[in-house]
Amino acid sequence: MNKKMIQDTQEVIEEVMKKEGISRRDALKLIGLGSAATMMGGVTSASAATEARAASSAKGKIVIVGGGLAGMSTAARLAKNLENPDITVIEPNDRSTTYQPGLTLIGGYTWTDQDIVYKTEDYVPSGVKLIKDRVVEFDPKANKVTTAGGQTISYDFMVIASGLVLDFGRIKGLEEVGELYTAGHNQKAADVFGKSGAGSIYFVEGAMKVKENLHNFIEAAKSGKKVQGVYTHPNTPIKCGGAPKKIMFLTDSNLRHAGARENAELTFYPNGSKMFGVPEYNEAIFKLFEEKGMKYKFSHNLTEVDLAKKIAVFDHHWKEKGEYDPDLEEYDMITKHERVEVPFDFLHITPPMKAPDEIGKSPVGSSKGWVPVDYRNGTLQHIKFKNIFALGDVAALPLGKTGGSARKQYKVVVDNLIALMEGRELTAKYGGYTVCPLITEIGKVMLAEFDWSDPANGKFNGKMIATLPLRPDEPHWAYWLLKVYLLKPMTQYGMLRGLA
């Protein structure tokens, strides 16, 4: 942590403590959460150490497709747990281990790209081979993959951790932005947004654009102009479901700090009809929206953006009763649509997302385009090909595409893969743990931890859980410390090293 970060922390904490009436003594007690942070999800560095066991002598060539957070952490842990590791990571991006959860803090707080961009080569575990290329073909029956550069690589076991693709090109007017990877080199894509006020924290240069846009938005509000902030959430699964709202809460908070909140109208336009899939968090977020005067219009899917005219176009959809079916004694339900044009001064776009086509549409993909794994038994083993596992954003799981989920999944994959190599039963299970630290203002975060309520009975709804001694559905400054100062080192020095 550098000097400026320490000063920033002190300022934010002092301000929140004053507002909350918290004494320094209580604050110190809660700071104990810092060490507890490493326990989130039941994982401590101490437990990682006690987990250390004799390395397995199992043999086999392991190929990992994708060297982002999930893939590189898996490689690191496998390398530690195998006596003679033969591990190859295939990853085209030279900054794949970039810290993506920090993107929100670029767009809406003081961080910059310098705080989050990390070089892949600095995180390749010792003994692991890196091939800087993209897999373009999968032949799981012959246990082979082919790369864009024309190499054919065979394997005994494969782990797919390719993350997902941002599909901006699906929105009319953003065809030039096209398909992007969050940590790719995407300056040209960010430049497409120009001075329109539109942008997205879902990629690095996009987050820098959002920072610039937010500054201009706040300056306009400060000058007395009445301004409109518009925030979207698409009709596909997305990574970090909280991020579209985090950037909205941060806009609200920045406007308040600037004394210009009354000049801005902030409206959330999600495709769905809830704030969050878990009832407690859903309710808590509704309350916060009300308290902060933030508006929402459900069932609006962003389909078009006119950057020159600063207009966002939505497909507003709803159901209406159609014909009555006397045999079934019910009405047909018909989906109706209307085109809604919304002018904006600031637009935050959460783009549609999908698995990379070369994976989703390949023999290892599923009809919905993600990689199907056995989540009912929690093993994360591929449904069809038993020597393949998948984890992270590309895995077809019912909930939670977050780094917090991947942090639980990669240990399960490593344990089960080694069990498979040794000819043992797969006993490690992923129970759906997800954490989504939802920033609700500068200085406060709602932790939003959940897992699957009753997977054994085929139900995979999110259930609120708490691994720290504070309510996870109440915003708290201690969670801000966790989010802003602890989770990044924990990821870089713990998870990516196969430890935390």
Ligand SMILES: Cc1cc2nc3c(=O)[nH]c(=O)nc-3n(C[C@H](O)[C@H](O)[C@H](O)COP(=O)(O)OP(=O)(O)OC[C@H]3O[C@@H](n4cnc5c(N)ncnc54)[C@H](O)[C@@H]3O)c2cc1C
């Ligand atoms: C704005 C934002 C905010 C977020 N906030 C949080 C948060 O607060 N908390 C949290 O826990 N998570 C958060 N996340 C989500 C988290 O960062 C992701 O869930 C996590 O990075 C997923 O890891 P992954 O390894 O599956 O994917 P990635 O880290 O994206 O890595 C996938 C890698 O696979 C590579 N790849 C793709 N296709 C191929 C191919 N064909 N061949 C070879 N390699 C390939 C890609 O180049 C990429 O490097 C946030 C994400 C964003 C964008």
